Amino acid sequence: MKIAIACDHGGFEMKAMLAEFLTKRGYDLVDMGCESSGSVDYVDYAKPVCEAVRQGTVQRGILICGTGVGMSIAANKFRGIRCALCGDTVTARLTREHNDSNVLALGGRIIGREVARAIALTWLETVYAREERHARRIEKIRKLED
Secondary structure, three states, X not given: OEEEEEEOHHHHHHHHHHHHHHHHOOOEEEXXXXXXXXXXXXXXXXXXXXXXXXXXXXXXXXXXXXXXXXXXXXXXXXOOOOEEEOOOHHHHHHHXXXXXXXXXEEEOOOOOHHHHHHHHHHHHHOOOOOOHHHHHHHHHHHHHOO
């Protein structure tokens, strides 16, 4: 699976750790920045990840900022993006099963390394349930974008 990953300064250390971890597990990562812990604007890094997901050049995206909130807000402004901010594996699993989320947001200053690894793996390995009730709700979300 090809995944775009990006962060702002608040997520730089977590992005590096997750990139190494996920690459070792066989995921094909496309790093879309940032390249240091120097202050940057999260919106500038959410945009290329969401565009790559929308265009289908990657299957999913991972965004990391200090809390994950800024990245998730920015990502959800893009048509077709269903970004979920997750702080635990249950939420990660359910957002894939029920919401078919295609972008994951994480808080680099909020969750620890082991929790971040577990969330990312759960989110990447969980399949959308494709039940009628979930599809119906996702379609209603799509209509909100019009």
